[in-house]
Amino acid sequence: MRPVKFAECSIDDCGIVRFLSLLDGPWATLIVRELLTGPRRFGELIKALDGISAHTLTNRLRGFETHGIVTRTVYSEIPPRVVYELTDIGQQLRPVLAAMNDWALTVPVPAS
Amino acid sequence: MRPVKFAECSIDDCGIVRFLSLLDGPWATLIVRELLTGPRRFGELIKALDGISAHTLTNRLRGFETHGIVTRTVYSEIPPRVVYELTDIGQQLRPVLAAMNDWALTVPVPAS
Numbered sequence: 222m223r224p225v226k227f228a229e230c231s232i233d234d235c236g237i238v239r240f241l242s243l244l245d246g247p248w249a250t251l252i253v254r255e256l257l258t259g260p261r262r263f264g265e266l267i268k269a270l271d272g273i274s275a276h277t278l279t280n281r282l283r284g285f286e287t288h289g290i291v292t293r294t295v296y297s298e299i300p301p302r303v304v305y306e307l308t309d310i311g312q313q314l315r316p317v318l319a320a321m322n323d324w325a326l327t328v329p330v331p332a333s
Numbered sequence: 334m335r336p337v338k339f340a341e342c343s344i345d346d347c348g349i350v351r352f353l354s355l356l357d358g359p360w361a362t363l364i365v366r367e368l369l370t371g372p373r374r375f376g377e378l379i380k381a382l383d384g385i386s387a388h389t390l391t392n393r394l395r396g397f398e399t400h401g402i403v404t405r406t407v408y409s410e411i412p413p414r415v416v417y418e419l420t421d422i423g424q425q426l427r428p429v430l431a432a433m434n435d436w437a438l439t440v441p442v443p444a445s
Contacts, residue, residue: 328351
């Protein structure tokens with residue numbers, strides 16, 4: 222079995238801590254999930270992510286831009302069109318989200 | 334490329350949404366990270382997870398028990414010893430956390 226780096230690292234240089242900081246809160250992951258299906262305009266993201274506030278969406282997208290996970294492209298139209306798209310680094314979240322998805326679907330729903 | 338189930342599912346039956354509910358907040362993931370190195374007593378977890386409150390730790394561990402991710406074993410000693418351990422389902426989070434870790438370590442730290 223390959224070495225489990227994350228189990229040995231200190232809390233500061235741990236990739237998992239970094240992951241939780243880059244994908245902070247459930248909305249961040251759901252924005253990425255949405256963008257994995259293709260580029261989206263701000264309004265399309267708001268509509269797809271039922272319940273997210275414009276403030277939270279702006280905040281998460283800015284964080285993603287800062288870290289090179291998402292690009293923001295402004296098309297000079299009237300009104301201007303702003304499109305968000307995953308970078309190559311962002312696209313590399315696909316197998317991570319697939320692993321989350323596959324694991325969660327194996328967990329039995331407890332009897333209520 | 335294999336079909337990306339999570340990108341097609343509705344928000345309700347999505348494994349990613351279920352994942353985010355099962356591993357709710359950063360502490361949940363960090364508790365799992367700790368338990369991936371072996372069984373732990375409550376006090377050992379508190380000590381390892383600097384800043385977590387007893388309330389949050391109890392709450393997350395109970396949630397994990399309910400969903401069959403962690404077992405809680407009480408040894409009748411004086412004082413009683415209570416040990417938390419990942420189940421097989423919990424152990425299957427290892428590749429998920431490894432994927433998170435590996436991805437995050439590829440993201441460049443922005444120049445400040």
